[in-house]
Amino acid sequence: YNTPSASYLEVTPDSENDFGNYNCTAVNRIGQESLEFILVQADTPSSPSIDQVEPYSSTAQVQFDEPEATGGVPILKYKAEWRAVGEEVWHSKWYDAKEASMEGIVTIVGLKPETTYAVRLAALNGKGLGEISAASEFKTQPVHSPPPPASASSSTPVPLSPPDTTWPLPALATTEPAREPSAPxxxxxxxxxxxxxxxxxxxxxxxxxxxxxxxxxxxxxxxxxxxxxxxxxxxxxxxxxxxxxxxxxxxxxxxxxxxxxxxxxxxxxxTLAQPTAIPATLGGNSASYTFVSLLFSAVTLLLLC
Missing domain, CATH: 2.60.40.10 (Immunoglobulins)
Structure with a gap:
């Protein structure tokens, strides 16, 4: 079928014999051009590989590499599974492939502090869910509580100052902690x-x-x-x-x-459509023929003289 920008050949395989080499030929009045392509059966993707895990107290960032084999069709989603060591049930979450592949990171949430977990990943394409990766273990960090305020009983008593004495107030730090940048x-x-x-x-x-x-x-x-x-x-x-x-x-x-x-x-x-090349053969031949014709006429004129 055709669209304003391209022509499409859709093949719906009915048997194993429909897979193999296909040859597509485009023909116009100038000539023809052929292109051969191979139709193979799609497969589920291989497993992603986990590079490292950055744990926090209740979350963890899992950095991974994409599957070596996509199965012949694009990856659609990634699935992360995790559980605490000793548990039987895996928790899971799906992640959009575009966002996950761009950063190479997925974030799992809802974790308990100071707990050892195992995490593994799998990729999903149009054929189905691929192989699950080997599990990678990590331990979440403890919750860091702010220091308790000093109690009144342990503080050093300060005598009351005379009315003409002033005490400077300590400067309060207002600098916010650094964080990740905003997207450009x-x-x-x-x-x-x-x-x-x-x-x-x-x-x-x-x-x-x-x-x-x-x-x-x-x-x-x-x-x-x-x-x-x-x-x-x-x-x-x-x-x-x-x-x-x-x-x-x-x-x-x-x-x-x-x-x-x-x-x-x-x-x-x-991007724009590829510009159409204008054949130069017809114009070139016409110019050559005109030049030869003029040259022949000049030679004939000299012979007659």
């Missing part, structure tokens, strides 16, 4: 070639701690992520070049400081 604001400017873009990074609140770098990931929708780009903290833009023609892309940018990563800023754009 993104603005795009398409290149003149039609398949490149300049994405401007507009810095927002740094959370009270200098930004160390920006992490950029992008891909065409329904395609694999391109390798992550790490930009210095002073960068104000990133150039994405040699993009697919007439394709919708998404870009995620994360700012990171000493305290951690910001939420991901999201930006979507579409």
């Amino acid at each position: 604001k993104l603005e795009g400017q398409m290149g003149e070639d039609g398949n490149s873009i300049k994405v401007n990074l507009i810095k927002q609140d740094d959370g009270g701690s200098p930004i160390r770098h920006y992490l950029v990931r992008y891909r065409a929708l329904s395609s694999e992520w391109k390798p992550e780009i790490r930009l210095p903290s002073g960068s104000d833009h990133v150039m994405l070049k040699s993009l697919d023609w007439n394709a919708e892309y998404e870009v995620y940018v994360v700012a990171e400081n000493q305290q951690g990563k910001s939420k991901a800023a999201h930006f979507v754009f579409r």
